Amino acid sequence: MKYHTIVKRIFLPVIFWAVVCPGISSDVLTAAAATDASVDAVTNDNTYSVTIGDGSSSVSLNDASVSVDDGHLNITLSPDHYQELASAMAAFTDTSTEDFNLEAHTQADPVTLDLTDGEYSIELAMSGGSGKASVVSPTILTVENGHAYADITWSSSNYDYMVVAGETYLNESEDNMASSFHIPVTKMDEEMSVIADTTAMGTPHEVNYTFTFYSESIGSTSQMPQEASKRVVIMALIIIIGGGILNHYVNKKRKK
Numbered sequence: 001m002k003y004h005t006i007v008k009r010i011f012l013p014v015i016f017w018a019v020v021c022p023g024i025s026s027d028v029l030t031a032a033a034a035t036d037a038s039v040d041a042v043t044n045d046n047t048y049s050v051t052i053g054d055g056s057s058s059v060s061l062n063d064a065s066v067s068v069d070d071g072h073l074n075i076t077l078s079p080d081h082y083q084e085l086a087s088a089m090a091a092f093t094d095t096s097t098e099d100f101n102l103e104a105h106t107q108a109d110p111v112t113l114d115l116t117d118g119e120y121s122i123e124l125a126m127s128g129g130s131g132k133a134s135v136v137s138p139t140i141l142t143v144e145n146g147h148a149y150a151d152i153t154w155s156s157s158n159y160d161y162m163v164v165a166g167e168t169y170l171n172e173s174e175d176n177m178a179s180s181f182h183i184p185v186t187k188m189d190e191e192m193s194v195i196a197d198t199t200a201m202g203t204p205h206e207v208n209y210t211f212t213f214y215s216e217s218i219g220s221t222s223q224m225p226q227e228a229s230k231r232v233v234i235m236a237l238i239i240i241i242g243g244g245i246l247n248h249y250v251n252k253k254r255k256k
Helices: 003-020 079-092 225-255
Strands: 037-041 047-052 059-069 072-076 118-128 139-144 147-153 159-164 167-170 180-184 192-198 205-219
Touching: 059 079, 147 205, 159 180, 167 180
Parallel strands: none
Antiparallel strands: 037 047, 047 059, 059 072, 118 139, 118 205, 139 147, 147 180, 159 167, 159 192, 192 205
């Protein structure tokens, strides 16, 4: 079963419940209100057994938190529920196709580093795609609460979003600037699969890539070419300003 079929069978019913059925009461929640989705009460603390999908490809999630807010049905899933849903989607989807990137669509936590929170530099390698695109290396590695995140800057301005560890990240750059993203690093010293969507071919197209971040290369941000360029510019300005001041005093003394 193709990915778009899973989206239609699993996620559209949820959207139907949340948008098309306003004002749903808690009593109605205990009944099967639609062919493709049912919610059955299992406890008295607003947790339910939620079944999403049709008879041939349904997913049942126990103890999901269900509430009605301003006429909208809200189903809150735990991280374990998301993992169950991802596993079910993998089972329903033809993962043998080259285009499907299960790792990029599966939730994962950033790796933990024994480093003080702050910014560092790290080298990375990229593979995948047509080979025309590249990313800046070394790049900024940010440690937040002990977890690793990386700034990815592409050689193109045509990337509008990335899918990493089950989350979608939007381009943070201004128009016509190289696309950049702040993403979690879920693997260190091994390939991490991601998806990047490009508009370079006229219509949006998702492309599979892998990033490898090298832990032994982690160092100060002063090692980055961008920082080195800044230092060169600053030194040049100091020399120019200092030379101008010195020339002014020399000319002043000559006039005396």
